[in-house]
Amino acid sequence: MKSSVMIGGKSDSYTRHQSDFYETPEDCTIALLQHFGRAFADHKVWEPACGGGAISEVLFRGGFDVESTDLRDSGYGLHGIDFLTSDLRGGAIITNPPFNLADQFIDRSMQFGVPFAMLLKANYWHAAKRVDLFYKRQPRAVLSMAWRPAMAPVRGKSATMDFIWTVWDATDRQEATEYIVTRRKK
Numbered sequence: 001m002k003s004s005v006m007i008g009g010k011s012d013s014y015t016r017h018q019s020d021f022y023e024t025p026e027d028c029t030i031a032l033l034q035h036f037g038r039a040f041a042d043h044k045v046w047e048p049a050c051g052g053g054a055i056s057e058v059l060f061r062g063g064f065d066v067e068s069t070d071l072r073d074s075g076y077g078l079h080g081i082d083f084l085t086s087d088l089r090g091g092a093i094i095t096n097p098p099f100n101l102a103d104q105f106i107d108r109s110m111q112f113g114v115p116f117a118m119l120l121k122a123n124y125w126h127a128a129k130r131v132d133l134f135y136k137r138q139p140r141a142v143l144s145m146a147w148r149p150a151m152a153p154v155r156g157k158s159a160t161m162d163f164i165w166t167v168w169d170a171t172d173r174q175e176a177t178e179y180i181v182t183r184r185k186k
Helices: 026-041 054-061 099-112 128-136
Strands: 045-047 066-070 092-095 116-121 141-145 163-168 178-182
Touching (some): 026 054, 026 163, 026 178, 045 054, 054 066, 054 092, 099 128, 099 163
Antiparallel strands (some): 116 163
């Protein structure tokens, strides 16, 4: 197997999904809510890259008031809303941003001064170019999932990438970022 397939790139059989659209498995959002649900409980939540509604539906079932938007029309939520330029406001933001726009989604979320959580590749913070972004408003926590979510099940039965949630408080400056490893709820 080519390494590009293992890390989610294109191969002879599979190409990268248009717009970096990979649906978030339910267990990822459940893990976030198990550890940080209370941090978002008193806020309306904006899911600005809602796609088909995977994260939004778990949040709705958890009792959250959710505003679901996306730039593309995936048949769910309000479409044509560009998170990077929109002035829509929620009391919090929870999303799985397009991989190639994650830096911009994080920076934009910081501008709103609300708590937010981003689902990112596990090695996201392992890049020198992102160190300044990490410390610009240091995250409250990194939640590492001790399983590989099946973000692209069409590629085969075994998921090949690790993911983390990175969680920020509203405006608090953190002295340290908590690192939490969680198991998948059965």
